[in-house]
Amino acid sequence: MAPYESDDATGAVQDEDLHSGRRKAARYVVPVAVVGVAAATIGLVPALANSGDPDLPKITAQQLIEKIAKSDVQQLSGTVKVSTDLGLPDLGGLESSLASGAARGGGSSADPTSKLTELVSGTHTLRVAADGPDRQKLSLLESGAEYSLIHDGKDVWGYESKSNEVFHGTAADSGREHRAEPPATPKDFADEALKSVDDTTSVTVDGTAQVAGRDAYKLLIKPKQSGTTVGAITIAVDAKTGQPLKFTLTPKSGGAAVLDAGFTQVSFAKPAASTFDFTPPKGAKITEEKPDGKKGTEAPEHAPKPGEDFAKGLGGATVLGKGWTSVATFDTGTKGGLPSGSRGGDLGGFLGSLGDQVSGKFGKGTVFSTRLVNALITDDGKVYAGAVTKDTLVKAANEGK
Structure with a gap:
């Protein structure tokens, strides 16, 4: 039809x-x-x-x-x-x-x-x-x-x-x-x-x-x-x-x-x-689970769940742009970008291998890509993320800087 x-x-x-x-x-x-x-x-x-x-x-x-x-x-x-x-x-x-x-x-x-x-x-x-x-x-x-x-x-x-x-x-x-x-x-x-x-x-x-x-x-x-x-x-x-x-x-x-x-x-x-x-x-x-969201005293506190810290970060995120090309950004407060060398060991090298190194007015950082979402983690601890292309993400970081 x-x-x-x-x-x-x-x-x-x-x-x-x-x-x-x-x-x-x-x-x-x-x-x-x-x-x-x-x-x-x-x-x-x-x-x-x-x-x-x-x-x-x-x-x-x-x-x-x-x-x-x-x-x-x-x-x-x-x-x-x-x-x-x-x-x-x-x-x-x-x-x-x-x-x-x-x-x-x-x-x-x-x-x-x-x-x-x-x-x-x-x-x-x-x-x-x-x-x-x-x-x-x-x-x-x-x-x-x-x-x-x-x-x-x-x-x-x-x-x-x-x-x-x-x-x-x-x-x-x-x-x-x-x-x-x-x-x-x-x-x-x-x-x-x-x-x-x-x-x-x-x-x-x-x-x-x-x-x-x-x-x-x-x-x-x-x-x-x-x-x-x-x-x-x-x-x-x-x-x-x-x-x-x-x-x-x-x-x-x-x-x-x-x-x-x-x-x-x-x-x-x-x-x-x-x-x-x-x-x-x-x-x-x-x-x-207690009313405050914490587990009962019979069990110790759990390790942070995947996405917990990220969700908190998004709560204070700033949105750059409009509509489908909008980008969320927040500051992790962690300088130095991804862990590497003796500080990051094999994990830092593995994470780095999954991303693309980029630079611009914002400085330097690493872009991690999926088929839908791109995220840029800068060396000065900022995160930019959205359902946008890598070029759009870098542009938003440059303008946001």
């Missing part, structure tokens, strides 16, 4: 409409601090798998955005497939080693802030369920094991079957006001993507698709600016409910999408109440 007549929705939808829709929507939120800049920048996903283009009434881009904003889905369950291809080097299972190392250091392998960092690479299958804003469940299916995160009223439980470990906190502890929480489901990804809709963005309706057996419209979001690494974003929107079903983020460099998160099966019926029941298994090691 040919794409529908496009509507260049550049700011046509009022912020209050979007926010009211977000407030009403039941959102499955995963409290996880994902490694590095990718967590702060990524919100999206590979090409939609079409199984016949349904014949749906015509709709403009503005109407479709409003349909997403007004979506009031309170109950759902289904299976989500998440594939991430940032082009990161193969670190030989370093992510799992870091998680198990944190557990040995007094943390818990069931703590979602460390466990779910596994989603930053590879392909994963999740089972999700929601019954209003106070009851959600996510299960990460692994080979011979399963990790579950359950929110039931004031309780938040994490359970790692392989280690038989349990993490327990409260909704107040684990709420988004206390943690860095990147998107987890298509609805969350949509909200993040729509925040980027301004006069630097082209938004059109690009035909229809079938996703998880549901008829859907395809919303196409493309940057108008040069200098960004983002090529296009596609959001498949359920034609009946307005619920986003799948996302596609394609980098400007082409090839496979950077991130794919979409339902392969979905139901909008009310999940059984037992879905959200959880009782720690006999013999499980339980780690409690």
Whole structure:
């Protein structure tokens, strides 16, 4: 089916409409601090798998955005497939080693802030369920094991079957006001993507698709600016409910999408109440989290989780530029750039080999690149990061200096 007549929705939808829709929507939120800049920048996903283009009434881009904003889905369950291809080097299972190392250091392998960092690479299958804003469940299916995160009223439980470990906190502890929480489901990804809709963005309706057996419209979001690494974003929107079903983020460099998160099966019926029941298994090691976010006295403090210090830095970040070519910058307070020589040993040499040495008015530094995010760490301890090309990043550092 040919794409529908496009509507260049550049700011046509009022912020209050979007926010009211977000407030009403039941959102499955995963409290996880994902490694590095990718967590702060990524919100999206590979090409939609079409199984016949349904014949749906015509709709403009503005109407479709409003349909997403007004979506009031309170109950759902289904299976989500998440594939991430940032082009990161193969670190030989370093992510799992870091998680198990944190557990040995007094943390818990069931703590979602460390466990779910596994989603930053590879392909994963999740089972999700929601019954209003106070009851959600996510299960990460692994080979011979399963990790579950359950929110039931004031309780938040994490359970790692392989280690038989349990993490327990409260909704107040684990709420988004206390943690860095990147998107987890298509609805969350949509909200993040729509925040980027301004006069630097082209938004059109690009035909229809079938996703998880549901008829859907395809919303196409493309940057108008040069200098960004983002090529296009596609959001498949359920034609009946307005619920986003799948996302596609394609980098400007082409090839496979950077991130794919979409339902392969979905139901909008009310999940059984037992879905959200959880009782720690006999013999499980339980780690409690105090209201201030610290572990109980039965366990020593955990080592800083991947992304913790970075998230704090972003909290005081300055944004340079506008729209898709905006760059976040902050000062780490550490002079000398990357550790090297006797100070950095093999780690410093390894990190340096992953980046490109650059120089300019800002001084000297190293640029680390993925297929989406570039980050510049200068020798005087400043960090510049964004979904922009290396040249755009260096230019921002020169002008920021």
